[in-house]
Amino acid sequence: MVPETLRISLEKVDFRQPTQVTDDTSVLTLKNWVFEPLLHWQSGGLVQPGLFDRWEHSEDGCNWRFHIREGAVFHDGEACMSSHIIDFISAILDSRDTFGMRWSYHRYLAHTQITAEDHWNIKVASPEPIADILDIFTEFYICRVAADGKPVLGTGPYRVMEFDASKGRAVLEYASRNEQGRRPQRIVATAEPSAEKRLSQLRDGVVDVALNLERVEEELHFDPNLQWGRALNTLSIIYYLNCQEGTFTTANARLAINHAVDTAALARDVFHNLAVPAATVVSPFHLGAQEAALEPFPYDVAKARQLLEGIDTSAPIVLRTPTYMPERAEAITRFVVSSLEAVGLKVVVEVEVDRPVYARQVGLDKNIGDLALFDSSPHSTYRVLNDKISSETRAIWWQGYEDSEVERLITIANHAVEDGARQPAYRQALQRLRENPPWLYLVHPVEVFAARLDLEGLSLNCKGVLNIE
Incomplete structure (x- = not known):
């Protein structure tokens, strides 16, 4: 059925100022209903x-x-x-x-x-x-600021009738009179930061749909009395490796730790099977990735130890981590520390509780110790390579990685014009980054929503946006 009013519980309810581009899936979901991107990825x-x-x-x-x-x-x-x-x-x-x-x-x-x-x-x-x-x-969702100063004027299918950021509430109304009955005429979006409480709201009948339920602390049980949807996300959870100084300036050391971490076990034990192992710097949904068809590094302690032979590992390596962004950051770090110690590395952990400070330390200051936990969110292969990999641009998230073959392939990809040329060009760059990794590749998370059983037309895409068909 298609309800007249659809009640949705999200982690946050906001539209952000026009100058703020975001990868927050709650905000992106709202933006996709009210605004239009210049182009659809x-x-x-x-x-x-x-x-x-x-x-x-x-x-x-x-x-x-x-x-x-x-x-x-x-x-x-x-x-x-x-x-x-x-x-x-x-x-x-x-x-x-x-x-x-x-x-x-x-x-x-x-x-x-x-x-x-x-x-x-x-x-x-x-x-x-x-x-x-x-x-x-x-990535540009065109909007204007309304007379009351709120950034809510778009050209999308729903118009904003009410919005109060402080209360975490928005009411949207379907803008087209030509398709009445095919979509909910009203959407009431409310913010609830706790995933557990969002799920409880749904079970109690307070809302019709609850988003981002993969963020519950314990293992999520898929109650058959609810409708469930899930989608692998484009987000990559990784550790930046310090390629400028220290242990990971050598390709063998970077290969070694990619073999040292059992990413399938990480997905199972830390993410409760709501993640899949990563194989390169982007997700399977990025440009060039499907054509590359890469496999994650196999977990192989013996090979990791072999690759570390001849590398001085007597001094501890410094691992830096935030407490969130990515989700389960501290549990990920505990898992990775145990894995690295199992192949003979000594690890000292530094925790930064202020996430914006951590981002500036990693990006602006290049203060990552030997490796630093982070998430890579751009859904554009071009952006990931330009911002994080290229030694020519040496941009904000670059951590000293240099590979002349990677740089050559990036240049070819950047100069390709037609889709049929861009796909194989980016494929080659991604394949090379599997052979000579700049990062420790971990996982891509799976996002989950739940809804009433009788609702129709709901789906989640790989960017974490809830679509209403």
Whole structure:
């Protein structure tokens, strides 16, 4: 059945300011209902039309034209025009993220001109091929700030009727009168930080749907009296390795610890089977990953010890960890420490309880000890390689990794223009990063929602967004 009003419990209810790009799945779910991205990212890494309904490019991939779909109107009745999109992008490029660091988009587009050709067409001009602009545009959800100062005016299927960030509550109304009965006409979204309480709300009939139930502390039991949905997420849980100094400057040491950790057991014992082992720097859903079809490193203590032969391991290595982001951070660290000690490494653990401080330490200060627990969230292969891997860009999350073959393959991928060229180019880069890993690859989490049995049309995608069909 399709209810008139759908009540949903999320970890948080917020829309964020237009200058704040986010990977928070609660916020992304709300954004996908109220706003439209310029382009829709698809599993596999390619894109489909969004607010831009079509586009074309020069043969060399340096010049692009994007067209705003006909009839795109903000929920206050104002037509969405090129100027709105230009202003939105400019504001992001001039702003900083939640950790106080400049957005990487500023670097990606430093030599790119984005201009309005007219009210409905936008031109992108770059001195180098820039097909990866498609990835970037999937992350921009166009919105305007309403008269009351709230960032809630979009062009998406639902309009915001009420929103109170302090109370964690929003009421949305379906904006189209042509499809009544096919979707809920109202959505009431309420915030509940506790996954256990979200599940209790559902069982008690207070809400119809509860999100992010993989975050319950104990093992989740899939009650047959509820409808369950789950999806493997694009997020990668990893340890950055210090490739500039210390033990992990050598490829053999990096290979060794990837064999030292039983990631299948980590997924089973720490994540209660709600995770799958990782094989490279991105998820199976990223551009080039499906074509690469890589397998995770096999757990092999003997091989790990063999690879460490000839490497001085007499001094302890320093492992840094936050207490959250990723979920279960401290349990992950305990598991990994035990695994590393089992192959003969001595480990000293440093815990940072302030997560924004930790992010700045890892990114800006490169203070990661020998390895540091982190999560990698961009769903764009281009972004992961540019921000974290490339020794040419040496960007915010780069930790000293250098491999001339990886750099050559990244350059080829960045200059590929057509989808049929981009996929194999990124595949080759990902394969090389499996052969010579810059990180300790751990797992990709599985996200879970539950709902009333009689509800129809609910699904979770690999970005953790709840879709209502």
